[in-house]
Amino acid sequence: MNIAPKSSFVLSSRHMLGIEGLSHADIVGLLDLAEEFVTLNRQIEKKTASLRGRTLINMFFEASTRTQASFELAGKRLGADVMNMSVSSSSIRKGETLIDTAVTLNAMHPDLIVMRHHASGAVALLAQKVDCSVINAGDGQHEHPTQALLDALTIRRRKGRLEGLTIAICGDILHSRVARSNIILLNTVGARVRVVAPSTLLPPGIERFGVEVTRDMREGLDGCDIVMMLRLQRERMNGSFVPSVQEYAAYFGLDQKKLAYAKPDALVMHPGPMNRGVEIDSIVADGAQSLIREQVEMGVAVRMAVLEALSRNLPNA
Amino acid sequence: MLIDRRDRRPILLANARIMDPSRDLDIMGDLLLADGVVREAKRGIGAAGVPEGTEVVECRGKIVAPGLIDMRAFVGEPGAEGRETIASASQAAAAGGVTTIVCQPDTEPAIDDPTIVDFIQRRARDTAIVHVQPMAALTKGLKGEEMTEIGLLKASGAVAFTDGTRSVTNAQVMRRALTYARDFDVLIVHHTEDPDLTGEGVMNEGEFAARLGLIGAPKAAETIMLERDMRLVALTDGRYHAASVTCPESLEVLRRAKDAGLKVTASASINHLALNEIDVGGYRTFFKLSPPLRNEEDRRTLLAALAEGLIDVVMSDHNPQDVEVKRLPFAEAAYGAVGIETMLPAALRLVHNGEIPLMTMLKALSTKPAELLGLPGGTLRPGAPADVVVIDPDVPWILDRDELKSKCRNTPFDEARMQGRAVRTMVAGRTIYEYV
Numbered sequence: 242m243n244i245a246p247k248s249s250f251v252l253s254s255r256h257m258l259g260i261e262g263l264s265h266a267d268i269v270g271l272l273d274l275a276e277e278f279v280t281l282n283r284q285i286e287k288k289t290a291s292l293r294g295r296t297l298i299n300m301f302f303e304a305s306t307r308t309q310a311s312f313e314l315a316g317k318r319l320g321a322d323v324m325n326m327s328v329s330s331s332s333i334r335k336g337e338t339l340i341d342t343a344v345t346l347n348a349m350h351p352d353l354i355v356m357r358h359h360a361s362g363a364v365a366l367l368a369q370k371v372d373c374s375v376i377n378a379g380d381g382q383h384e385h386p387t388q389a390l391l392d393a394l395t396i397r398r399r400k401g402r403l404e405g406l407t408i409a410i411c412g413d414i415l416h417s418r419v420a421r422s423n424i425i426l427l428n429t430v431g432a433r434v435r436v437v438a439p440s441t442l443l444p445p446g447i448e449r450f451g452v453e454v455t456r457d458m459r460e461g462l463d464g465c466d467i468v469m470m471l472r473l474q475r476e477r478m479n480g481s482f483v484p485s486v487q488e489y490a491a492y493f494g495l496d497q498k499k500l501a502y503a504k505p506d507a508l509v510m511h512p513g514p515m516n517r518g519v520e521i522d523s524i525v526a527d528g529a530q531s532l533i534r535e536q537v538e539m540g541v542a543v544r545m546a547v548l549e550a551l552s553r554n555l556p557n558a
Numbered sequence: 559m560l561i562d563r564r565d566r567r568p569i570l571l572a573n574a575r576i577m578d579p580s581r582d583l584d585i586m587g588d589l590l591l592a593d594g595v596v597r598e599a600k601r602g603i604g605a606a607g608v609p610e611g612t613e614v615v616e617c618r619g620k621i622v623a624p625g626l627i628d629m630r631a632f633v634g635e636p637g638a639e640g641r642e643t644i645a646s647a648s649q650a651a652a653a654g655g656v657t658t659i660v661c662q663p664d665t666e667p668a669i670d671d672p673t674i675v676d677f678i679q680r681r682a683r684d685t686a687i688v689h690v691q692p693m694a695a696l697t698k699g700l701k702g703e704e705m706t707e708i709g710l711l712k713a714s715g716a717v718a719f720t721d722g723t724r725s726v727t728n729a730q731v732m733r734r735a736l737t738y739a740r741d742f743d744v745l746i747v748h749h750t751e752d753p754d755l756t757g758e759g760v761m762n763e764g765e766f767a768a769r770l771g772l773i774g775a776p777k778a779a780e781t782i783m784l785e786r787d788m789r790l791v792a793l794t795d796g797r798y799h800a801a802s803v804t805c806p807e808s809l810e811v812l813r814r815a816k817d818a819g820l821k822v823t824a825s826a827s828i829n830h831l832a833l834n835e836i837d838v839g840g841y842r843t844f845f846k847l848s849p850p851l852r853n854e855e856d857r858r859t860l861l862a863a864l865a866e867g868l869i870d871v872v873m874s875d876h877n878p879q880d881v882e883v884k885r886l887p888f889a890e891a892a893y894g895a896v897g898i899e900t901m902l903p904a905a906l907r908l909v910h911n912g913e914i915p916l917m918t919m920l921k922a923l924s925t926k927p928a929e930l931l932g933l934p935g936g937t938l939r940p941g942a943p944a945d946v947v948v949i950d951p952d953v954p955w956i957l958d959r960d961e962l963k964s965k966c967r968n969t970p971f972d973e974a975r976m977q978g979r980a981v982r983t984m985v986a987g988r989t990i991y992e993y994v
Contacts, residue, residue, distance in 0.1 A: 261769075340885055360887030361771035362841030381889070383771030418771060445774060446765030 245289060246277040252550040256368045256375045259384035260425040268430060272394050275539070275546035279398075282318070282542055292321035292552055295352040299325045300342075301378070302358040307513055307537060308378050308387075312355045315544035319552075321353070339363060343370040352555055353548060356380075361418075374551040382416050388512055389422035391543040393430065395536050396467055399508060404431035409461045409503070410452075411437040412471030412493060412520050415444050415482075419512045420471060424450050437461030439493065441482045442473075458493060462502040470495050470511045470521050478519070486519055496522040500530065508532050567613050568592035569987065570603065571948060574617035578624065579921035580928075580937035589622050591944040594986040599938050615982070617948055623920050624936050625657025625688075625945035625983065627927040629825060630747075630801060631876035631898050632722075633659065633690070634965075635681055636674070637666025642878040642965050644678070647898060648686035650963040652991035654899035655947035655980030656874075658689040658935055660927070663700070664722030670695035670706045672714035679715055687990045688983075689945070691717045691933065696735055696746060702726045705735045709742050717931040720747035720801065723848060723893075725783055727753065729790065736796030745930055747799045750783035750808070751849060760889045762835045762850040770841065772888060775850050777805040784808050788815040791822055799930060800824035802875060804849045806859040813868055823930055824868070826860050827875035828897055831914075832904045833857070833970055843884045843891035844970050847875070861913050864922060871930065872922040874901040878966030896964045900971045906951060906978035916951075944987035951978040953993075 250270035254262070281287060297316040301309050309325065316323040328342070339358070346354065353374050356364050361381030368375040379385040397403050408427055414420045414436050427434045428451045435453045436443065437460075448454050455461045462468055473489065483489045495509065509521075509531045517523045526533060571589040576599050578584075588603040589596065590612075608614070628651065634642040644661075651659050661678065663669035669678065669692050682690035694716035698704045708719060719739060725748065726732045732748075739746055756779040761767045763774025784800055788811055791798045803809060803824045815822045829847055834854045838845045845851060852860075863869045877894025884891050897904075905923065909916045928936025935945045959972040983991040 339887065358887065360889050362889075363887040365840060366885075366887055381771050381887070382773075421769070421771060444768035445763050445776075446768045449765045450768075 245291060246274060246549065248274045248277060250274050250550055251553045255551070255554055257386055257547050257551060258365050258368060258375065258377045260386045260389050260422045260429070261384065263429070265429055268390070268393065268426060271390055271543070271546050271550060272397060274550060275390070275394050275542045278542040278545040279539065282538070287318050288320060289318065290320045291549055292316065292319035295321040295552060295555070296350065297321040297323045297353045297355065297548070298346060298351045299323060300328065300346070300354060300356045301326070302328050302356070302363070303379070305357055305378070307540070308357065311537070311540040312378060312544050314541050315548055318541070319545055319548055321548070339367065340370055343367045347371040347373070353551065374555065376547060376551065379418055381418065382421070383418050384422045385418040386422050387540070387544050387547055388419050389426040390547070391536060391539040392423055392469065392510060393426055394539045394543055395510065395532050396508070398539070399532065400466060403427065405433070406467060407433045407435065407465040408467040408469060409435045409437055409465045410469045410471065411458065411461065411495065413442045413473045413477065414438045414447065414471070415442045416474065416477070417471050423469065424452055435461050435465065437493070439483055458499045459502050462499060465503045466507055468495060468500065468503055468507055468509050470509065472512065472514065472516060473520050490519050494518070494520055494522065495525050497524060500525055510536060512536070566988070567611050568609050569984070570608050570612050570614045571617045571622050571946070572614050574620050574622040574948070576622050576938065577917060577920055578938035579917055579925045580624070580939060582917065583938070584917060589938065589946070591946065591984070591987045595944050596938050596940055596942045598940050619950070619952070620981065621949040621951055623947055623949060624924040624938055625947050625985065626655050626902060626923045627658040627660065627933060627935055628656045628874050628876065628898055628901065629660045629871050629927040629931070630827070630873040631659050631661055632664065632878065632894070633661040634878065635665065636677065640965070641880060643685070644681045644690055645685035646963060646965045647876070648688045648690065650896070650899040651688045652983045653963050653980065655902045655949065655983050656688060656898055657945035657947070657983060657985050658691060658933060659898065660691050660693055660717060660931065662722045663693050663695040663720065664724070668695045668700045669693070669716070670698050670700070672707065672710050675711060675714040675716050688985055691715070691931065693718045693720050693747060695719070696721045697726060697731065700724050702728055702731060705731070705738060708739050708744055712742050712744055717933065718745040718747050718799070721749065723749050725749050725751045725753060729786060732787065733790050733794060736790055736794040736798065740794060740796045743797065745797050745799055747801050748787060749801045750780050750787060752779045752783050755779035755782065760846065760850070761838055762852050764835070764853065766835050766838070770838070777807055777852070780804060780849055781807040781811060785811050788820065788822065791815065791820045792818070795821070797821045802827050802830070802849055803869065804830045804852050804860065805856050809859060809863045809868060816868070823870040825871040825873050826864060826869045828872055828901045828904050829875060829895060829970060830857065831861055831864065831872065832908060837970065841888040843886065843888055844895060844968050844972070846888060846891050846893055847895060848893040861908070865914055865918055870922065870926045872901070872905065872919065874898045878964050879968045880966060881968070884968050894968065895970045896962065896966055896968055899962055899964060900957065900969060902949070903957070903976040903979045904971060906949070907976060910977050944984060946984045947980050948982035949978060950981045953978060953981070955979065
């Protein structure tokens with residue numbers, strides 16, 4: 242069975258390197274396309290043939306379970322041949338083989354490369370060296386565009402819109418590519434964005450990103466529609482950026498009490514994996530207001546949409 | 559190139575605009591060079607007033623100035639000959655109008671022993687076409703722990719002392735070095751950066767770094783170390799030179815120190831005068847420098863400081879890096895840019911843009927470094943070495959990195975549209991480079 246999506250949306254660029262540079266129409270087009278895949282993914286027959294004959298390489302220089310699985314599934318459901326390459330960053334000397342790897346892979350004629358790397362800009366560097374389409378699955382502290390798109394899709398499905406919503410992004414903004422991509426996307430579609438974090442976890446110049454900045458969860462969550470929590474890496478918890486897990490959880494961990502500052506129908510999101518009891522309490526994470534599992538579902542649909550839209554630009558498509 | 563080392567004829571550079579920043583001389587006239595020294599510079603020497611056999615070079619429309627002295631250039635000898643040799647650096651220098659390279663001691667091994675100074679001098683004598691003067695390490699092995707043999711190194715020919723791109727973080731070590739160096743009237747040149755505060759920072763801290771997802775290096779890392787050093791200079795009465803100043807906060811520290819009468823001077827790199835952080839664009843690693851490129855306002859402030867004399871010297875901060883260590887994700891790429899050959903053209907571009915007077919720039923590129931290092935060049939006074947550059951200020955050209963003489967191609971000025979360059983470079987009265 243071949244269920245081709247009705248939307249004929251085509252991305253204006255060859256690669257998906259970041260939300261930066263996408264237009265409002267691009268974002269809406271991708272989300273509309275993804276909606277069709279949500280429907281498809283809930284059927285028994287989940288496969289289409291639009292990427293049949295295409296080769297997708299998943300190249301992860303940084304460990305990832307859900308993003309890699311999500312892209313793999315997305316590629317397979319579109320009919321592509323998917324190859325996974327996990328290059329743990331410890332096994333190669335930092336970045337040294339990136340260009341060599343790119344040249345080698347390019348010789349195998351892939352159609353799409355999905356890449357995650359621990360260095361900002363690494364995916365853009367790869368894109369300069371290969372002939373196929375490249376999708377950024379997270380580069381350092383720079384961008385993670387498919388995460389922002391899946392977050393937007395999740396919100397839009399539940400709230401019916403993005404424009405005019407107030408969204409608080411809370412936690413380690415400094416090191417978060419998810420935060421950067423979300424800030425750019427949400428600003429583009431006309432949402433109101435707040436960031437909430439201790440000052441040590443805010444990048445200098447954040448106030449010029451078009452966001453409201455606060456160091457107080459009560460102020461940050463007051464009247465907001467969406468609370469988006471970020472993961473705090475373990476190595477940053479003990480004295481380097483914040484004094485301790487306990488202190489961080491006390492001031493910035495999302496529990497029921499803090500969630501009550503938001504609108505009564507506010508929804509909670511987290512890109513995963515969660516540190517339960519640190520940035521988010523289990524009761525909130527698993528509660529009625531949580532969208533966390535739905536985010537994972539939307540992830541596959543959004544990645545299918547991105548792959549589909551990019552593949553329409555491929556030669557002989 | 560028309561190089562004939564045997565040609566010892568006197569040369570008359572005729573009908574030139576002669577600019578001698580050592581005495582603010584700016585006249586139309588002739589410059590006579592003979593026996594390796596400047597004989598005289600004045601109006602209308604003419605063909606009649608010169609010794610027999612003098613070669614007359616017509617220089618109408620051109621500028622004659624003292625050869626440039628590049629006070630901060632990394633040359634790969636010993637230990638990194640793949641990046642640059644004394645020979646290749648000297649070829650690059652000649653093409654850029656530089657007649658003296660002051661090479662840096664952060665080599666492998668470091669220039670921290672008189673035998674290595676001797677090695678550099680012999681290699682320079684045998685392979686270089688311009689003068690090469692080494693700075694020696696301030697601390698043994700550049701470790702920032704124990705001072706080197708400052709007296710013996712100076713006696714063997716080291717022109718100043720520095721730990722290159724490293725900062726001496728231990729204030730006690732710095733204090734003792736400044737105190738001891740004072741007895742030998744030695745200049746200490748210091749890269750001012752608090753390495754802990756810079757941390758993993760790879761570009762200027764601010765909005766732009768945040769947008770690129772790169773960790774920023776705050777200006778305070780530079781200013782704090784400079785401020786500390788000023789206190790130590792006040793304490794010791796040492797002679798001190800800040801290796802590369804980049805931001806207004808550091809300039810204020812410098813101004814206070816100079817106003818207080820401390821023996822303090824400072825350099826700015828041509829990169830920081832000509833470029834800003836926006837040039838990094840989409841992770842362009844040829845613009846990854848240490849200290850990092852700052853913002854446009856900082857750049858303008860730096861130029862203003864040069865114009866008023868707060869910044870004494872302009873240098874290239876020449877740092878050849880192989881493409882393999884540059885073709886990496888930004889955070890992992892090596893620091894540095896080649897610059898010895900492009901310093902003068904980049905400086906002329908600033909002059910043409912009306913951003914700095916030519917005489918000020920020439921002074922910072924020749925007279926000032928000569929004074930600070932006690933070198934005989936940087937002037938066109940009679941008796942001075944005939945190290946001279948003839949500049950065509952107007953010739954338009956486009957920089958092609960594959961035509962650079964350096965062994966490495968990591969220039970931030972690739973494909974830049976230039977106006978003006980060195981068209982003839984002379985060392986000890988002999989033409990070592992000619993632009994055709």
